[in-house]
Amino acid sequence: MVASEHPRANLQPLTLHVPEPKFRPGDAVDFVGVDVPPAGEARRPDTAAPAREFTDLAYTLVRVLDDDGRAVGPWDPKLSPDVLRRMLRNMALLRAFDERMFRAQRQGKTSFYMKATGEEAVSIAAAQALDFEDMCFPSYRQQGLLIARGYPLVEMMNQIYSNRGDKLQGKQLPIMYSARDYGFFSISGNLTTQYPQAVGWAMASAAKGDTRIAAVWCGEGSTAEGDFHSACTFASVYRAPVIFNVVNNQWAISSFSGFAGAEATTFAARAIGYGIAGLRVDGNDALAVYAATQWAAERARTNAGPTLIEHFTYRAEGHSTSDDPTQYRSAGEPTAWPLGDPVARLKQHLIAIGEWDEERHAAQDRELAEYVKAEQKEAEKNGILGHGLHQPLDTLFDGVFEEMPWHLREQQAQMMAEEEASGRPWARK
C-alpha cells in the first residue's frame, strides 16, 4: 500500500530513524563533536558513596593525563615510576605481540587474529589495578590481561597456532584463550555471555566469604545483548563484587556505536537504571583506567557493589584479520581520534616526570620486538596451523564429557578407521 492510499493519510507520516556514522570512506574527519572535558575535572566520590549521588560521572570523562603529559586532578593514582614503566612496557609488549601475530596470520601460519591497537591501556592498566587473584572474564580483545599477568607468550602463540603445544588442544579459534591459573576465564565467541557468568563467579565468592572479586569486559556493541542486562540486574540485586567494563571503541565490526544506542546516551549511563555505580573514562589514558579500576575494586571489596566503567576509546585497526575497515569508515579516523594513542600518552607522561626518554623507549621497542620474535620461534617448533603438528586425532572427542559415553566412543572409532582408510600421512597421529 502506498502512503497516499492509506486510510489515515491526513495524519503526519511516521519516519524510521536509522543511525548513520558521521564519516564514511573518503570523508574528511573532524571529531569536534566528541566532547573531551579537561583532564582532572571530574570529581572522585568516596568509594562508599551511594551510586545515585554521582550519576553525573556517567556523562563526563574521567581523565588524568593532560595534553602536556602531566597527571592532574583527584583521580591521579600517584603511581610509582616503576609501576608506570611496567605498564608502559606491557602496553608496548602487547603492541609488539599484536604486530607479530597479525603478520603470522598474513603469512598463513594461522587462520585468524585480532589486534588491540589503540586499546592497550584498557586491559593493561586494569590488570595492574586488580589483584592477581581476582577473576577476569574477558571478551576477545583483552589479551593485555594475560600479558600484564605474565602469561608466557609462547603459550599464547601455541594457542594461536593450534599446534601440538596448545593447551586447549586446538579446540578453540585463535585468541580464544583460557588460563585458569592466571585468573583468565575461557573466552567465548558468543558475545557478552561472560557477563552473567562473571556475576555468578562474584556472587559465589561473596557467598563463600572469599575476598576475591570478578571483572568482566565486553564491547559497546554487545551491550545490546540480553545477557548484559540480565547481568546488570543480577549484580544490582545481590550487590555482586564485580566490575563491568564496556570497551567503547566506537565500532562493532562495521556498525558504529550508534547501533548500540550511543546517539541517545552514554554506555556508562546504562548503570543508572540499575542503580549501580557508573563511570565514563578516557580509555586511552592508562592512569584514568587504573584509577577507575582501583576505585571500582575498592567498592567491590567493601561490599558496596558493582561498578560499570565505560572505556571511551577507539579501535585503531580492523575488527580482526577477516575485516577491512576501509570498506566502511574513513581512513582518517584513527589518526584524528581526539584522545590520542595510549602508549604515546603514557610515554609522554613518564618523560614529563623525568623517568623515561626517547632513547630508552626506542631501545625497549627493539628489545620487545626481539623478545616476541624469539618466543615465536619457540612456539613454531610446536608447529603452525595446518602443517601436521596438531594434537593427536582422537583428542577431537576428549572433553565433551568428563567420561566418554558409548556413542562418542563409537564415533571416535569410526573416525580412526576413516583416517586409516584415507591414506593421509597425518592419520593416526
Added chain:
Amino acid sequence: MSDAMTDTGTTRMNMIQAINSALDLCMTRDPDVLVMGEDVGYFGGVFRATAGLQAKHGKTRVFDTPITETGIMGVAIGMGAYGLRPVPEIQFADYIYPALDQLVSEAARLRYRSAGEFTSPITIRSPYGGGIFGGQTHSQSPEGIFTHVSGMKTVIPATPYDAKGLLIAAIEDNDPVLFLEPKRIYNGPFNGYWDKPSENWSKHPAGDVPTGYYKVPLGKAAVVREGEALTILCYGTMVHVCTAVIAEHNIDAEIVDLRTLVPLDIETIEASVKKTGRCMIVHEATRTSGFGAELSALVQERCFYHLEAPIERVTGYDTPYPHSLEWAYFPGPVRIGQALKKIMKDA
C-alpha cells in the same frame, strides 16, 4: 552429618517430596551445592520442590532470582567456574528458551573449549510436559532440543524413587545435566485415562523412597515390565500410560523406561528389541525431529534383522500444545492402543 546420611529407612513420598529430599541431602553433604531460581527461596517454589530448604540451609545457599533465565543460567555457569555446584530451577521447561545460548553455547561447551580448565557441574531442574491444562506455555516437552546438543546430559525420572536417586546422581555429576521433571506425575502415576480418577504415589511401589542417600546411575534404563510381545521405549509420564494401556489390551509388552536420554542405555534397548522383534516408541513431545526419531534410527541400525514389523512412533502432534483440546493432543490410551494393534497385526 545428618541422620539422613546413615538412615536406612524408607517412607512414602510423592515425586516433589523425593526431589526435595534429594536437594536437602545434597546440600547437607556438600556445602558447595546451591539452589536458586524464580520463587524457590522463602516460598519454596511454585511446585513446592524447594520448600523448607532456605530455612534449613540459609539465604546464601537457597535464594530467589530475578526473572531472567539467561541470567539464571549464566550466573550458574560462573558459580560453577568458581567451584560451586549450582542447581538452578527453571520454573517451567517452556521458559528455558531465553537460557538456550548460555546452556548450549556455554555450559555444554565449557569443558571442551577450555580443555578441562573450566567445567559446568550444573543440574538444571525444570518441570515439563502436559496434561495439566497448562496451555502452550506450561506444557511443552523440549527434551529433543537438548538431546541434540553435545556436551550435556538429559535425564527424566518416572517415579519418586528414580527422581531422588537420579537427581542426586545428576548433582554429583561433573557435567551439565538437564533434569526434566514430568509434572503430571508429581502427585501420582497418571495412566492417561484423564476422565477417570487418578491414583497417587502412596499405593505405587516406587513411591516407597529411602529417606537416606542413594543414587540411580545416569545412563541406565529400567526394564519396568518384562515381556515377549514387543518393546516399548518411553520415559516420564508415558511409562505409566503405556503400562496401563498394555494391561487394557492384555499384551505382554516389555516396557523400557529410558530414565536418561543422553547418554542413552543402548545395551538395554538393543537386548530388548532383539528379544521381542518389535519396537514402539512413545513420547509426549512433538513428532518431527523428536527424540523418538533418534531412537527409531538407532533401533533400525542395530536391530533391523530382528524386526518383525516397522518401528512404531506414538507422539504428540507437530502443533503447539493446545489448551481446551489438550486430550486430543496427548498421546493417550486410544492412540497408543491403535499403534499397538498396528504393530502386533501379523504377530
